[in-house]
Amino acid sequence: MQILVTIALVVIAVLLFELIIGLHEFGHFITAKLSGIKVNEFALGMGPKLFSFKKGETQYSLRLFPIGGFCAMEGEDEDSPEPRSFNNAKVWKRMIVIIAGAVMNIILGIIFSFIMVIPQEAYSSTTVEQFDPRSYSANCGLQIGDKIVKVNGYDIYNSKDLSFSFAGVNCENVDGKSVSVYKQDCANAICTEYSKIATDKKPDDDTLLKLYNITTDGCTAVNNSADKTEAKKVMDDTVKKLYDTIGVTDYTLPTITEKDTRQRYTAAVTVIRDGKEVELNDVQFFTYYKNEEDKEADKPSVSLDFYVEPIDKTFTSVIKQGFSESLSVGRMVWQSLVWIAQGRFGFKDMSGPVGIASAVTQVASQGLETNFGSAVFNILNVMTLITINLGIFNMLPFPALDGGRFLLLLIEWIFRKPIPRKVEKYINAAGFIILMGFMVVVTCKDIWQLFTGQLSM
Numbered sequence: 001m002q003i004l005v006t007i008a009l010v011v012i013a014v015l016l017f018e019l020i021i022g023l024h025e026f027g028h029f030i031t032a033k034l035s036g037i038k039v040n041e042f043a044l045g046m047g048p049k050l051f052s053f054k055k056g057e058t059q060y061s062l063r064l065f066p067i068g069g070f071c072a073m074e075g076e077d078e079d080s081p082e083p084r085s086f087n088n089a090k091v092w093k094r095m096i097v098i099i100a101g102a103v104m105n106i107i108l109g110i111i112f113s114f115i116m117v118i119p120q121e122a123y124s125s126t127t128v129e130q131f132d133p134r135s136y137s138a139n140c141g142l143q144i145g146d147k148i149v150k151v152n153g154y155d156i157y158n159s160k161d162l163s164f165s166f167a168g169v170n171c172e173n174v175d176g177k178s179v180s181v182y183k184q185d186c187a188n189a190i191c192t193e194y195s196k197i198a199t200d201k202k203p204d205d206d207t208l209l210k211l212y213n214i215t216t217d218g219c220t221a222v223n224n225s226a227d228k229t230e231a232k233k234v235m236d237d238t239v240k241k242l243y244d245t246i247g248v249t250d251y252t253l254p255t256i257t258e259k260d261t262r263q264r265y266t267a268a269v270t271v272i273r274d275g276k277e278v279e280l281n282d283v284q285f286f287t288y289y290k291n292e293e294d295k296e297a298d299k300p301s302v303s304l305d306f307y308v309e310p311i312d313k314t315f316t317s318v319i320k321q322g323f324s325e326s327l328s329v330g331r332m333v334w335q336s337l338v339w340i341a342q343g344r345f346g347f348k349d350m351s352g353p354v355g356i357a358s359a360v361t362q363v364a365s366q367g368l369e370t371n372f373g374s375a376v377f378n379i380l381n382v383m384t385l386i387t388i389n390l391g392i393f394n395m396l397p398f399p400a401l402d403g404g405r406f407l408l409l410l411i412e413w414i415f416r417k418p419i420p421r422k423v424e425k426y427i428n429a430a431g432f433i434i435l436m437g438f439m440v441v442v443t444c445k446d447i448w449q450l451f452t453g454q455l456s457m
Contacts (some may be wrong), residue, residue: 016380018066020386032073041071043071131307136287136308154335174266219346222235239251286302286304
């Protein structure tokens with residue numbers, strides 16, 4: 001049964017990927033037809049033909065490998081005497097045809113966003129409603145009721161922006177003997193004792209809830225402590241309450257070991273508080289090690305350590321959320337390109353087809369832990385990112401990309417003179433070779449990481 005489920009998810013992923021490519025090519029196709037440009041073939045897939053038919057002047061075909069597609073226009077890549085060839089069309093028509101593929105990808109991304117938004121019962125805001133018991137940000141200035149509007153200068157409009165902004169949060173060495181770090185350690189110690197009791201004593205549900213409430217109340221009191229002495233006293237009192245609740249008298253109170261420095265993911269956060277914009281500098285967020293391997297390599301991770309208020313589902317909120325999340329994905333793609341240019345994302349963070357396939361597999365597997373629908377939802381979420389990414393990336397003014405060809409047409413439109421055909425061919429050929437070479441290098445990197453177990457989301 002598991003094999004059939006996996007096969008079904010693979011088929012869904014392939015079909016969605018082919019939809020992304022097919023719709024991109026359909027954008028070129030439909031605008032070419034509307035502009036009077038002759039289209040010789042419109043194909044889904046690559047490689048040998050499975051079947052095809054001809055309608056009018058255009059051959060429609062389905063090809064063996066579902067990894068792409070194309071729209072072959074007369075005179076697009078070669079000289080043609082045909083009056084309705086691509087290069088004989090007016091320049092503004094050619095500009096529309098070239099950019100239409102990327103536009104269709106972005107439209108598809110918006111549609112995918114709405115497909116994911118509509119079934120949800122409520123949406124996440126960016127207003128802090130409650131802190132996690134181990135919250136670091138709670139004792140670094142962030143408060144319940146704060147509406148987060150910026151993280152390290154990155155504008156926050158919705159929860160997707162908030163999650164993405166943490167990719168740009170830096171891990172820094174902070175003063176390990178500060179009051180805020182001491183309070184973090186006290187809260188961590190309380191949570192550790194709670195986890196130990198829950199695991200070892202296995203209390204009933206009512207007792208477990210009582211223990212959890214004692215833990216959260218104690219951590220909140222620790223975060224509100226004025227100094228280390230008060231924080232330590234609150235911690236001791238809370239741990240005593242935990243053990244008293246289950247009738248254990250033989251226990252040892254935890255101790256806090258201070259160090260000169262500690263690693264913490266830290267950011268500048270701008271919030272709206274009581275109607276006013278407030279700047280919070282050096283806000284620390286929950287910093288932890290995912291596993292022993294990361295701990296040995298000293299590679300900490302960061303996590304949101306608070307919960308946000310829900311947004312009720314209404315017709316207006318659905319529309320707003322759908323467009324807002326689409327815009328957020330577009331901003332994420334663009335910001336990622338900027339961070340790559342700045343060196344904040346390196347070569348190891350890039351992925352090609354193998355990396356994308358691995359990411360789809362991982363999110364599908366995570367979704368399957370809940371149910372089949374969650375797996376499909378996760379795949380769709382990745383595909384939303386891919387289609388908007390494809391649209392934006394194709395608009396970049398780089399040779400061989402749609403954006404590069406659009407730039408050449410823009411130059412032709414401005415100067416009222418086409419760029420020599422031979423020069424255009426050389427420019428696009430050079431761009432294509434660079435892109436393919438880069439794709440091969442990235443794919444080899446993905447394959448290496450896949451076999452060495454380093455390829456993960």
